Each structure stands twice: as structure tokens, then as C-alpha cells.
Amino acid sequence: MASIKDVAAEAGVSVATVSRVLNDHPSVSPAARARVLAATESLGYRPNAVARSLRTDRTRTLGLVISDVLNPYFTALARSVEEAARTLGYSVIIGNADERPELQDHHVRTLLDRRIDGLLVSPTDGGSPLMLDTARSSTPMVFVDRWIPGVDVPVVRADGRAAVRDLVAHLHGIGHRRLAIIAGPAATTTGSERVEAFREALGAYGLPLPDDHIGQGDFQADSGRRATERFLALPEPPHVIFAADNLMALGALDAIRARGLSVPHDIGLAAFDDIPWFVHTDPPITAIAQPTGDLGRAAVQALVDLIEGRSPRSVTLPARLVVRRSCGESPTDQRSTT
Amino acid sequence: MASIKDVAAEAGVSVATVSRVLNDHPSVSPAARARVLAATESLGYRPNAVARSLRTDRTRTLGLVISDVLNPYFTALARSVEEAARTLGYSVIIGNADERPELQDHHVRTLLDRRIDGLLVSPTDGGSPLMLDTARSSTPMVFVDRWIPGVDVPVVRADGRAAVRDLVAHLHGIGHRRLAIIAGPAATTTGSERVEAFREALGAYGLPLPDDHIGQGDFQADSGRRATERFLALPEPPHVIFAADNLMALGALDAIRARGLSVPHDIGLAAFDDIPWFVHTDPPITAIAQPTGDLGRAAVQALVDLIEGRSPRSVTLPARLVVRRSCGESPTDQRSTT
DNA sequence: CTGAAAGCGCTTACAG
DNA sequence: CTGAAAGCGCTTACAG
Structure with missing residues (x-):
């Protein structure tokens, strides 16, 4: 050459x-x-970009460590991140943690070895020593979607609290009282926050969230399946299951179908994260939609600000409830079903 | 540092x-x-991996240019590629072409500038000058899923011919005669081959494939929507639509639903590529499944063989039909519906 | 406006 | 077994 x-x-x-x-x-x-x-x-x-990077100590590359590429939410996020970065003259290298902390660390290490200019992370856990060290180091870093409390790093995320309240109001309006949630790992912020928001919203109606109505999932489909089987085996199964992400909702559907039950007749289902397929499932699924494109763009902006010496802003955007038919219909619901 | x-x-x-x-x-x-x-x-x-790479002229990095990250098929492929590469001590950098040839070229160029050790490509078109040059150059390269005819580069792909024949046999058995296809871009091999396989299979039953029963799509959802609208506006709409990938099937479902029609009662639908959601759509969708994990692994193996001086093998694996309920049911069909 | 030279952080023959 | 030195392909003060 x-x-x-x-x-x-x-x-x-x-x-x-x-x-x-x-x-x-x-x-x-x-x-x-x-x-x-x-x-x-x-x-x-x-x-030769390698030589140039060695000399200038800049790679014009961003690292993005996402929790799971098979999750359409993260895939959409990755796409908007790459697009925003490209516009600003940066490439992005994606590392897929597959919801496994050791794999996440592997990617962070590899990315750091390659001397990426900045790191965008959606942490899979509460913070490994490597992640904590990196946050403390001089490497520009921004958390997106999930974050690690107590770490001084800008955060770009959606707040689903209001949408969860809307969801519970919707469910309560239909007449559902026994509500269950399939949570993500407690070590992730989205894992614990969604449960807390749900519990709080239930509390406003005087409804309890007993321990056996909290399924412990890991944001992947299999865990949704297992948690749902456990719910269905309860003497009094829940009226509605709220899955804290779309993959666990997929697993829940698998389990419900395997039992020969039907949604929403036998049990209702709602999910955090909206994906195109939810319009066409049987029945269409009520979901909480995040502004994925905006999140990706804001995250890149914050990271590039940090890299280029400007002061970045943490950003919190609202999520919103999209009502479909998977929890049954109340006579007062006037919403569309697409 | x-x-x-x-x-x-x-x-x-x-x-x-x-x-x-x-x-x-x-x-x-x-x-x-x-x-x-x-x-x-x-x-x-x-x-410092940058310094090491400059000195050794090796990056231990593979480039993977996929056609569309939002397509779960490619996402699954990317995941298996990354996993196989990691096992062999390589990282992978993914470039998303978004089915746009200029974006594909952008990523190929960026990857080459970074001096990746080898390139895995699923070409979005018939071969830009850059792509052709790269194939002729000394950069190790392997095509995966799609390829460019006449270019001397190993190919790892699935052959869907037999599965398409099985599909047409299934449709014919149910009694469907007017069959339509939403094709991918003719400039891609998977775009043209799936049409040809379909036409051939129809021919075996003496069925025609008139031009107005071939929708021109681009493997993305919108094009599936548009092609389906055109089919539905025909004086004699087809009995069944076969979408050449899962995203165009999604678009087709959107269009069918927007018309107030139902599958399979008013019109049947089948798709190339199987994805987990097809089990839960209304109705579950008959699809042709590719051995995605094996394709990813074989592609990495071939590329690493090339990089390390061994002679790589082109690999063709079979795809298989998974019958569900989206085309109606024949009394002779004894298959399961999951 | 232009070039010679130093140096980024490594690896690797070469000599001892 | 060990170190001094060259060199990978660039960029950039420095001097002219």
C-alpha cells in the first residue's frame, strides 16, 4: 500500500x-x-489512520458498549449513535456485552487499548472495578440508558416514571388489581428503577406489589419465560404482567402460549420499550416507548462535548405510554389501537 | 497513561x-x-494497540459491513461473527450500510484506513468501484450472505432454493395459485436469487409469475409496505405474498392491516428469514430459516484462514421452511404450528 | 511556502 | 539473556 x-x-x-x-x-x-x-x-x-492516531493521540473514534445487540432497542440506539457520530466526523466501534459483566469489561478494555477518544456505555451491572477506574480516569465517558449511581459521569437517559404511572392508571381503569412485573437485574438502574416506579404507581391506588409478583429477569428472553412460568404457577396468578423490556416480553409470550393461555383473555401483558412488531403480535402489545433516536444523538453530543473540551449536559427525556390491546380494553379507553 | x-x-x-x-x-x-x-x-x-499495530502491521481486527443493523437477521449474524472472532483472538468493527451503497463505501473506506486485517461484507449492491478494487487488492476479504458474481472472493451463504420449493409446494397444496413476491434489489444476489428460485418453483406447477406480481423492494420495511399496497390494488390481488426478507414482511403486514384485511383469510403471507417474533404475530408467520450462527462462524473461519495464509473454503448451507399459519392450512398439512 | 528532523509507542533483528 | 538502535507512517514545531 x-x-x-x-x-x-x-x-x-x-x-x-x-x-x-x-x-x-x-x-x-x-x-x-x-x-x-x-x-x-x-x-x-x-x-494510514493507525500512524496518524499514534502521532496525534486522537483516533476520532467513539466506543459504544451496549448491553445486548439482539435487543432491538439497543440496535436502534446504536444506529442513531453511529449516525450522529458520523455527522460529527467520528466513527464508532460497538461492543456487545450480551448482558454479561465480564464481556462488558472485555470490550471496555479492548476499546481503551485502541485508544478511542471517548466511551459511551450502557452498563450491564453496578460497576466493575474496571468501569469505576475508567470513569475516574481522564477518558471521556458518558452513560446512556443505564448508569452507575455515585459516579461522576454525564447520563443520557429516558425517565419512564410518568409513563409507568400512566400504564398503571390504564390497568387500574380496566379493572386489573393483581399486577406483576418482570424486572431487570437489580444491579442496573433500569432494572431497579422500573420496579420502583411500578411499585410507587401501584401504591397510589393502594395496590401492593408482593415479592412473588416480582420476577427476577436479566433483560433477555429466557428469563422472561422463566419468570412468567413462575407467575402462572401461583395459586392466584397475576391479572397482568409488565415486562421491563421487550425481550422479556417475548419470553413471557412464549411461556403464556406454551401454557395454552391467551392474552389478554387469560392474562394481560405490557412491556417497557416499544418495537415495530408489537403492532402485529397477537394481540398488539401495550408498551412504553423511549425516544431512542434523541437519546443516541444527545449521548453523542455530550460525549463529543467532553472530548472537545466543552462541558457536557446530562439529559433526561420522557418516555410515553402506547396503549394497545394486550391488557384488555376498558369502555373508557378512547385510544387508537395502532 | x-x-x-x-x-x-x-x-x-x-x-x-x-x-x-x-x-x-x-x-x-x-x-x-x-x-x-x-x-x-x-x-x-x-x-497501546495503536503503536503495536503500526509496528507489526497487524490490527487483529476484522471489519464487518452489514446491510442493515435494524434487520434482526444481520444483527444475529453480527453477534455470531463477533463471538467467533473473539474466540480466535480478533475484534470486529461493524459498519452499517443501511442498504445504501454510498454508506457501504464509506464504511469500507474507513475500515481500510484503519488497516483492519480482513473484511467481511454482505454487499448492498452489485459492486461499487471501491468494492471491486478492494476485492482485487491484497486485503483478505470474504462475502457473507450476499456476494458479487464474477469476483474472486470466498462466499459463505445459505442456499434457499430447496426451501423456496418447499414453500411453493406448501402453498400449492393449500390451493393457492396467484402468488406474488416482494423482491430485494436486483443488484444484490439475495435480491435476484430469491425471485429466480420462486419463479422456478412456480414453473414446476405450471404457475406463472407475471411482472405485476413482482414487487420491487429494498429489503427495508417501507418498501414492503409500498409493494403490498400495489398488490392489493390489483384487479385480481394475489392469494399469497412472499416477502424476500423479514423487514419487508413487517411492511406487508402494516399495509394489509391498514387496508382492514386479515391474514391468512384475505391474503397469505410468507417471509424469507425467520425471527422469534414470527411465532407471536397474528397469525404466526410461515418463514424460511437460515442457519445464521453457522454462517457467521464459517465466514470468520474463512476470513481468518485467508489472513493467516491458509486456503479458505466457500461454504453454502441449506435454509429450511418453517410452516406456520399465515398462508392458511391444508388438510394434508401435518406440521406443528410453532 | 518548504524541508529536515524529532517523536508518538511499540517490536525485532543485531550484537554482545 | 539483554540492550541500543532502527523503523513502522504519520504530524508539527523549527529554521530558513
Whole structure:
């Protein structure tokens, strides 16, 4: 592959001049510039980003560690992150933690070794030593979706509290009283917050959230399946199950169907995170939608601000309830079902 | 961040010795090794991968350019690629082409600039000049899922021909005669092959595939919606629509529902690519499943073989039909509906 | 406007 | 077994 030396030789100038042309440095004569450009073209020269990064100590690359690529929510987030980063002249390298803390650490380490300019993380757990060290280090870092309490890092996330209240109001309005939740890992903020928001909203109606109505999941489908089986085996199964993410809702549907039961007739189902398929499931699923695109853009903006020496803002955006038919219909519900 | 010099100073040895310890070079005294390891530990030293890559001309990184991250099929593929690569000691950087050739080229260029060791591509089109140049260059490259005819690059893919024949047999058995397809871009192999396989299979039953029964899609949901609207506006709409991927099937469902029609009563639907949600849609969708995990692993194996000087094999794996209820039921169908 | 030179952080023949 | 030195491909003060 042609190097800057080859271009310099071909153009009859020094490598310094070639470098200046490539970096749009003002003080280059038009003649020299033209010869360099011609040589670049004819050799098909492309600067070696590795060498450039070593010299400048910048990679123009962002690392994004997401909890699970198989989760459409994170996939949509990753897409908007990449798009926003590209607009600002950055590439992004995605690491998939698969909801496993050790895999998350592996990716953080690899990304750091590659000297990415900044790190966007949706932590899978409460904070490994590596994650905590990184947050304390000089590496620019922003949490997105999930965060680690007590760590001084900007956070970009959605607040689902109001939407959860709306959900509970909706369920209560239909007449449901025994409500259960499949939670994410307590070590994640979204895992614990969604339970707390749910419990609080229930409390407003004087409804309890007994321990056997809290299923412990890990945000993946299998755990939704298992938690649902346990609910269905209860002497008095819940009227409605609220899954704290879309994959656990998928697992819940599997389990309900395997039991030969039907939604919403035998049991209701709602989910955190809205995905396109929820319109077409049997029945369409009531869900809480996050402004995924905005979250991705805001997260990139905060991280790039940090990298480029501006002060970043933490951002909290609202989520909203989308009512469909999976919890039954109340006569007072006038909402559309798409 | 500590560099190799700091470690050398701390351990009282030369940087050469530090490097040898880090790279498990045999000729290092146990005493020196111990001191280096201790220094590495106490400084929290991590070798700079950028510098190492520049020196060794290897990045131990694979590039993966996929057509669309929002497509669960590619997301599953990406996951298995990353896992297989990690096992072999490689990282992978994913580029999302979003089915746009210019974006695909952008990612290929960026990946090449970063000097990835090899490239895995599922081409979005028939081959841009850049893609063709890259294939001819010395950069190790493997096509996965889709490929570019006439280019001498190993291909790892699924052959859906037999499964498409099974699908048409199934449809014919139920009594459907007017069959339509939403195709992917003709410039992609999977775009044209699936139409050809479908046409051939229809031919075996003496059924035609008129032009107005071929919808031109681009593998994304919107195009499935538009193609379906056109089918439904025909004086004699098709009995069944076969979408050449899962996102266009999603779009088709949207359009069918918007018309107030129901599947399979008013019109049947089948899709290429099977995804978990197809079990829970209304109705469950008949689909052709690809061995995604095996494809990812085989692709990585072929690419790493190429990188490490072994001769890679092209691999073609079979896809298989999974019958559900979205095309109606024939009395002779004895298959399960999950 | 231009070039020679130093240096980013590593690895690796070479000499001892 | 060990170290001094060269060099990977760039960028950038410095001097002219």
C-alpha cells in the first residue's frame, strides 16, 4: 500500500508538504498542492489512520458498549449513535456485552487499548472495578440508558416514571388489581428503577406489589419465560404482567402460549420499550416507548462535548405510554389501537 | 497513561525486555519477567494497540459491513461473527450500510484506513468501484450472505432454493395459485436469487409469475409496505405474498392491516428469514430459516484462514421452511404450528 | 511556502 | 539473556 513517502516522491515534494496538503494546512503553494493531489489520486493513496492516531493521540473514534445487540432497542440506539457520530466526523466501534459483566469489561478494555477518544456505555451491572477506574480516569465517558449511581459521569437517559404511572392508571381503569412485573437485574438502574416506579404507581391506588409478583429477569428472553412460568404457577396468578423490556416480553409470550393461555383473555401483558412488531403480535402489545433516536444523538453530543473540551449536559427525556390491546380494553379507553 | 518506557524504568530493564515479556518471548530471565510483571501491575500498564499495530502491521481486527443493523437477521449474524472472532483472538468493527451503497463505501473506506486485517461484507449492491478494487487488492476479504458474481472472493451463504420449493409446494397444496413476491434489489444476489428460485418453483406447477406480481423492494420495511399496497390494488390481488426478507414482511403486514384485511383469510403471507417474533404475530408467520450462527462462524473461519495464509473454503448451507399459519392450512398439512 | 528532523509507542533483528 | 538502535507512517514545531 502506498505511503506518504511514495506520494512525496511522485509529487516531488517532502512528506511534510504532503501532510500539509492532506490536512488542509493553509501555507502550501497552489502548485505544490496540485502536484500532491495528482500524486495522491494516481497512487490511490489513503493515509494510514493507525500512524496518524499514534502521532496525534486522537483516533476520532467513539466506543459504544451496549448491553445486548439482539435487543432491538439497543440496535436502534446504536444506529442513531453511529449516525450522529458520523455527522460529527467520528466513527464508532460497538461492543456487545450480551448482558454479561465480564464481556462488558472485555470490550471496555479492548476499546481503551485502541485508544478511542471517548466511551459511551450502557452498563450491564453496578460497576466493575474496571468501569469505576475508567470513569475516574481522564477518558471521556458518558452513560446512556443505564448508569452507575455515585459516579461522576454525564447520563443520557429516558425517565419512564410518568409513563409507568400512566400504564398503571390504564390497568387500574380496566379493572386489573393483581399486577406483576418482570424486572431487570437489580444491579442496573433500569432494572431497579422500573420496579420502583411500578411499585410507587401501584401504591397510589393502594395496590401492593408482593415479592412473588416480582420476577427476577436479566433483560433477555429466557428469563422472561422463566419468570412468567413462575407467575402462572401461583395459586392466584397475576391479572397482568409488565415486562421491563421487550425481550422479556417475548419470553413471557412464549411461556403464556406454551401454557395454552391467551392474552389478554387469560392474562394481560405490557412491556417497557416499544418495537415495530408489537403492532402485529397477537394481540398488539401495550408498551412504553423511549425516544431512542434523541437519546443516541444527545449521548453523542455530550460525549463529543467532553472530548472537545466543552462541558457536557446530562439529559433526561420522557418516555410515553402506547396503549394497545394486550391488557384488555376498558369502555373508557378512547385510544387508537395502532 | 503509562507507556512501555515507564514500565521499563519501574522494572529497571530496557523497553526491549518489557516488550519481550508482554509478548511471551522465551528468552527472558525469570527474575526480569517477574519485575516487569510487577511493574506492569503497579502502573496499571496496558500496551497501546495503536503503536503495536503500526509496528507489526497487524490490527487483529476484522471489519464487518452489514446491510442493515435494524434487520434482526444481520444483527444475529453480527453477534455470531463477533463471538467467533473473539474466540480466535480478533475484534470486529461493524459498519452499517443501511442498504445504501454510498454508506457501504464509506464504511469500507474507513475500515481500510484503519488497516483492519480482513473484511467481511454482505454487499448492498452489485459492486461499487471501491468494492471491486478492494476485492482485487491484497486485503483478505470474504462475502457473507450476499456476494458479487464474477469476483474472486470466498462466499459463505445459505442456499434457499430447496426451501423456496418447499414453500411453493406448501402453498400449492393449500390451493393457492396467484402468488406474488416482494423482491430485494436486483443488484444484490439475495435480491435476484430469491425471485429466480420462486419463479422456478412456480414453473414446476405450471404457475406463472407475471411482472405485476413482482414487487420491487429494498429489503427495508417501507418498501414492503409500498409493494403490498400495489398488490392489493390489483384487479385480481394475489392469494399469497412472499416477502424476500423479514423487514419487508413487517411492511406487508402494516399495509394489509391498514387496508382492514386479515391474514391468512384475505391474503397469505410468507417471509424469507425467520425471527422469534414470527411465532407471536397474528397469525404466526410461515418463514424460511437460515442457519445464521453457522454462517457467521464459517465466514470468520474463512476470513481468518485467508489472513493467516491458509486456503479458505466457500461454504453454502441449506435454509429450511418453517410452516406456520399465515398462508392458511391444508388438510394434508401435518406440521406443528410453532 | 518548504524541508529536515524529532517523536508518538511499540517490536525485532543485531550484537554482545 | 539483554540492550541500543532502527523503523513502522504519520504530524508539527523549527529554521530558513
